[in-house]
Amino acid sequence: MTSGFESLSAQSGIALPPLLAQLLAEGRTRYGEDRADWQANWRDYTLNAHPVLSCVYDLEWIDAAQAQRIVAEWLNPRFQHGRAFLPFAVSGAGDAYCLMRAPQGAVEVGMIWHDRGESAMEAASFEQFVFSRLVESAHDFEHLLDDFSADEARACVLANLQAVVGFLPGAPGDALRALAAAVGPQDDDATSAVGADAAQRALAVFAPFSSPPFVVVPRWECG
Incomplete structure (x- = not known):
């Protein structure tokens, strides 16, 4: 699973954070062995942090193929005024949690809204x-x-x-x-x-972070 995201990382020019790479490599973003396994055992998996962040509101990890489709169909630099993104999760509404390279080179994280004209990063890493x-x-x-x-x-x-x-x-x-x-x-x-x-x-362990909003072309206007 990591290799697919490494490919997306190379394509986008956005470095894959070590923590995300480790979670992917260890299968900690997977929803059971397959769809049937998840449907049968989702309660136990969720209660036992499989995948990690199972307690977080409205966040669903995606695999590299799903991330690639989001990039191809929507969060592509040719649609987004040259701005590149690397999706790793989605909301139930279809918004995308993404990595984005800041001007100074750091890889920031935030939700890119599928139906709004702008978004902003929410974490410095x-x-x-x-x-x-x-x-x-x-x-x-x-x-x-x-x-x-x-x-x-x-x-x-x-x-x-x-x-x-x-x-x-x-x-x-x-x-x-x-x-x-x-x-x-x-x-x-x-x-x-x-x-x-x-x-x-x-x-307070992390320094406060704020990021200016930027223009995002809604999903239905891309393609």
């Missing part, structure tokens, strides 16, 4: 993106309550925090480990695994 999405999910898991009990939602968050710790060394890993230790029993109607203060302390 793939590592920051993964980290912040996990912390946000720990602070607000209400979206998981459509399919799971509050106890199961907390277990899903905890499984993801513990799974990603091994991929993020140093301060980010330590922060996730501390956040996981803060997850404990709560009321049945709770919608968070950790409080706002704990979440803010964790998010």
